[in-house]
Amino acid sequence: MGLILENMTDTPARLLNLLSLLQTPREWPGSELAERLSVSPRTIRRDIDRLRDLGYPVEATMGAVGGYRLVAGTAMPPLLLDDEEAVAIAVGLRAGAGHAIEGVEEASVRALAKLEQVLPARLRHRVSTLQNATIPLTRGDGATVTPATLTALAGTVTGHERLRFGYRAGDGTETKRLVEPYRLVSTGRRWYLVAYDLGREDWRTFRVDRVSEPFPTGARFTPRELPSGDAATYMARSMARTQGEVDLDVEFAAPAEFVVARLPSHLVPVATGPDRCRLHARVADSVEWLALRLALMDVDFTVRGPDALVTYMRDLSGRLAAAVAGNRSAGTTAHTRVGRRPL
Amino acid sequence: MGLILENMTDTPARLLNLLSLLQTPREWPGSELAERLSVSPRTIRRDIDRLRDLGYPVEATMGAVGGYRLVAGTAMPPLLLDDEEAVAIAVGLRAGAGHAIEGVEEASVRALAKLEQVLPARLRHRVSTLQNATIPLTRGDGATVTPATLTALAGTVTGHERLRFGYRAGDGTETKRLVEPYRLVSTGRRWYLVAYDLGREDWRTFRVDRVSEPFPTGARFTPRELPSGDAATYMARSMARTQGEVDLDVEFAAPAEFVVARLPSHLVPVATGPDRCRLHARVADSVEWLALRLALMDVDFTVRGPDALVTYMRDLSGRLAAAVAGNRSAGTTAHTRVGRRPL
DNA sequence: CCCATCTAGGACATGACCTGACCTAGATGA
DNA sequence: TCATCTAGGTCAGGTCATGTCCTAGATGGG
Numbered sequence: 001m002g003l004i005l006e007n008m009t010d011t012p013a014r015l016l017n018l019l020s021l022l023q024t025p026r027e028w029p030g031s032e033l034a035e036r037l038s039v040s041p042r043t044i045r046r047d048i049d050r051l052r053d054l055g056y057p058v059e060a061t062m063g064a065v066g067g068y069r070l071v072a073g074t075a076m077p078p079l080l081l082d083d084e085e086a087v088a089i090a091v092g093l094r095a096g097a098g099h100a101i102e103g104v105e106e107a108s109v110r111a112l113a114k115l116e117q118v119l120p121a122r123l124r125h126r127v128s129t130l131q132n133a134t135i136p137l138t139r140g141d142g143a144t145v146t147p148a149t150l151t152a153l154a155g156t157v158t159g160h161e162r163l164r165f166g167y168r169a170g171d172g173t174e175t176k177r178l179v180e181p182y183r184l185v186s187t188g189r190r191w192y193l194v195a196y197d198l199g200r201e202d203w204r205t206f207r208v209d210r211v212s213e214p215f216p217t218g219a220r221f222t223p224r225e226l227p228s229g230d231a232a233t234y235m236a237r238s239m240a241r242t243q244g245e246v247d248l249d250v251e252f253a254a255p256a257e258f259v260v261a262r263l264p265s266h267l268v269p270v271a272t273g274p275d276r277c278r279l280h281a282r283v284a285d286s287v288e289w290l291a292l293r294l295a296l297m298d299v300d301f302t303v304r305g306p307d308a309l310v311t312y313m314r315d316l317s318g319r320l321a322a323a324v325a326g327n328r329s330a331g332t333t334a335h336t337r338v339g340r341r342p343l
Numbered sequence: 344m345g346l347i348l349e350n351m352t353d354t355p356a357r358l359l360n361l362l363s364l365l366q367t368p369r370e371w372p373g374s375e376l377a378e379r380l381s382v383s384p385r386t387i388r389r390d391i392d393r394l395r396d397l398g399y400p401v402e403a404t405m406g407a408v409g410g411y412r413l414v415a416g417t418a419m420p421p422l423l424l425d426d427e428e429a430v431a432i433a434v435g436l437r438a439g440a441g442h443a444i445e446g447v448e449e450a451s452v453r454a455l456a457k458l459e460q461v462l463p464a465r466l467r468h469r470v471s472t473l474q475n476a477t478i479p480l481t482r483g484d485g486a487t488v489t490p491a492t493l494t495a496l497a498g499t500v501t502g503h504e505r506l507r508f509g510y511r512a513g514d515g516t517e518t519k520r521l522v523e524p525y526r527l528v529s530t531g532r533r534w535y536l537v538a539y540d541l542g543r544e545d546w547r548t549f550r551v552d553r554v555s556e557p558f559p560t561g562a563r564f565t566p567r568e569l570p571s572g573d574a575a576t577y578m579a580r581s582m583a584r585t586q587g588e589v590d591l592d593v594e595f596a597a598p599a600e601f602v603v604a605r606l607p608s609h610l611v612p613v614a615t616g617p618d619r620c621r622l623h624a625r626v627a628d629s630v631e632w633l634a635l636r637l638a639l640m641d642v643d644f645t646v647r648g649p650d651a652l653v654t655y656m657r658d659l660s661g662r663l664a665a666a667v668a669g670n671r672s673a674g675t676t677a678h679t680r681v682g683r684r685p686l
Numbered sequence: 687c688c689c690a691t692c693t694a695g696g697a698c699a700t701g702a703c704c705t706g707a708c709c710t711a712g713a714t715g716a
Numbered sequence: 717t718c719a720t721c722t723a724g725g726t727c728a729g730g731t732c733a734t735g736t737c738c739t740a741g742a743t744g745g746g
Binding site for chain 2: 010011012013015016019020023024025026027050053054056065070071072073074075076077078079080081082083084085086087088089091092093104106107108110111113114115117118119120121123124130154155158159160161218219220288291292294295296300301302303310313314316317318319320321322323324325
């Protein structure tokens with residue numbers, strides 16, 4: 001079950017194994033644990049309350065069909081993943097690295113960096129293979145941020161390591177930089193590195209999508225204090241994350257109960273007729289995501305707001321129409337909603 | 344740094360802490376580790392090669408600026424996440440639970456179940472809050488599968504626990520079931536539970552989106568052998584995952600180097616002119632995803648195939664056009680690609 | 687209703703193990 | 717060359733972990 005250790009006599013190793021076993025969601029009788037770890041049941045009981053001392057609450061149900069089970073406590077216990085689970089998390093995080101959920105972007109990248117640091121080589125292959133099987137959701141402006149770059153930068157930030165990289169300015173000129181990375185922040189859907197530029201002898205913020213060939217020099221540094229300047233205000237603004245909320249107003253051509261079943265529980269449309277309902281809510285999604293999600297709902301709808309969404313959808317609709325306009329291979333199907341005939 | 348343990352005298356606890364420290368991607372001098380864990384440097388050195396014995400390779404760079412660093416080995420070490428990282432992973436996995444990357448769906452759900460089992464309560468709130476801030480990407484057919492249901496079912500499968508739930512058949516009739524869950528499989532974008540139905544005394548496959556109020560009874564059972572019947576062939580088919588590959592053929596109205604920068608590295612379009620290129624490849628994405636991703640590329644393009652994509656895009660384009668048709672709030676912008684004027 | 691089966695935990699003896707102190711060797715960069 | 721780091725051997729002392737045997741309490745099935 002993941003984690004096979006030869007040296008079973010070692011106490012710490014046994015504790016890790018025990019933790020690993022208890023992490024599969026099921027009940028474990030003490031006798032079975034004792035057998036698996038080849039120690040006496042008494043030792044298992046001692047190990048169990050050793051784990052409890054460490055802050056990992058092991059729940060025990062008494063009686064004839066009792067057993068032990070690890071439950072949620074106050075501290076986060078070490079996660080013991082098997083190969084497949086590790087791959088699944090890595091793939092998931094990489095897929096989400098570009099457009100992570102608002103509010104956990106930095107943490108998400110940190111977690112990915114941590115995982116990839118220790119991910120065995122054989123699993124690394126599987127991750128990249130799986131990732132290549134799908135087309136990533138790139139942003140329209142071509143601001144490509146690779147997970148590899150993000151994790152590399154994140155590593156230098158937490159490791160206080162100097163970083164060398166090439167930077168492509170807005171006008172296309174490429175410069176070499178040597179910096180002391182301070183923090184990685186994401187605003188909206190774009191990533192920035194706040195760092196002290198050793199060549200310029202000042203603080204700078206770099207757009208991560210313009211960074212090429214990041215190379216940690218290995219040299220450690222003691223982090224400087226961030227002065228109240230450009231970078232500082234920038235950081236503060238990004239931390240506040242006031243941006244991003246959108247006033248969504250959509251009318252659906254379907255009964256409210258039909259629509260509510262396709263929305264998260266906190267979004268409740270109000271019925272405006274037997275076959276109509278309207279949703280008005282503030283959501284943290286970007287205009288692009290909203291457009292996609294609405295499009296995927298397979299319900300006719302009308303967008304009242306925000307304006308940006310209307311504009312974006314009109315644009316999108318036109319682009320899609322153009323993409324299939326010159327095509328004679330597939331006829332208009334029964335699903336087609338509007339009376340536009342192929343040219 | 345996450346994991347604060349009061350009892351520092353305990354050797355296993357110290358080893359876990361050491362592992363935790365080494366998991367932040369940076370170099371740690373032995374002296375600093377000794378100070379942090381309040382033991383002598385000699386003990387640190389002993390602990391380090393204890394970790395090495397356990398299969399977690401700790402790399403050491405010698406010399407004046409040397410230090411220790413945990414690198415990738417053959418075994419997956421226990422992941423020691425801080426609060427934010429744990430939340431980020433949970434949110435990411437939940438977001439991906441419905442439409443996970445092909446090939447890691449089951450593992451993804453297992454990992455989520457494992458994490459949620461031990462996730463502290465305070466973090467649980469943050470996860471649900473963050474998740475509610477976004478609209479999930481629901482499929483058009485309204486087959487809603489909640490992460491909660493999936494993790495509950497996954498738990499009963501790995502825990503060999505009997506499960507009670509309500510099942511809504513295709514004709515809308517609701518029945519109560521008591522089953523011994525065998526496996527959770529996903530085909531395409533739909534989830535199934537293969538289980539032995541104790542009431543029917545036979546094997547059944549249940550669509551997870553039709554399962555309501557899953558309740559693990561707590562009673563353990565010894566897994567039965569799956570006979571070669573309906574369920575078995577079903578399992579085999581789902582494991583083979585031959586489905587899903589699509590013959591994509593798109594022509595872009597942009598230079599090849601422009602397009603290649605917005606595609607994963609294994610997808611290479613061929614230039615068909617100075618400002619045109621064509622991409623022909625087999626990809627594992629669904630037609631819906633392909634449509635969205637192409638739409639987000641912000642490049643004019645023409646879809647040659649597959650037919651299903653053409654049909655879907657025409658449908659989508661019409662629906663989007665209808666959604667913004669009756670809207671006078673936003674005018675045609677400079678971004679609009681085709682000469683469609685607002686009605 | 688009682689008994690089997692499980693968790694919980696105290697007492698104790700033995701031996702293993704862990705720690706810190708002190709030492710030398712080797713690598714590395716300023 | 718020297719300071720600074722990892723690497724690792726040895727040794728003495730005491731701690732700690734283990735298995736065995738014990739009793740108590742909870743629980744579900746026969």
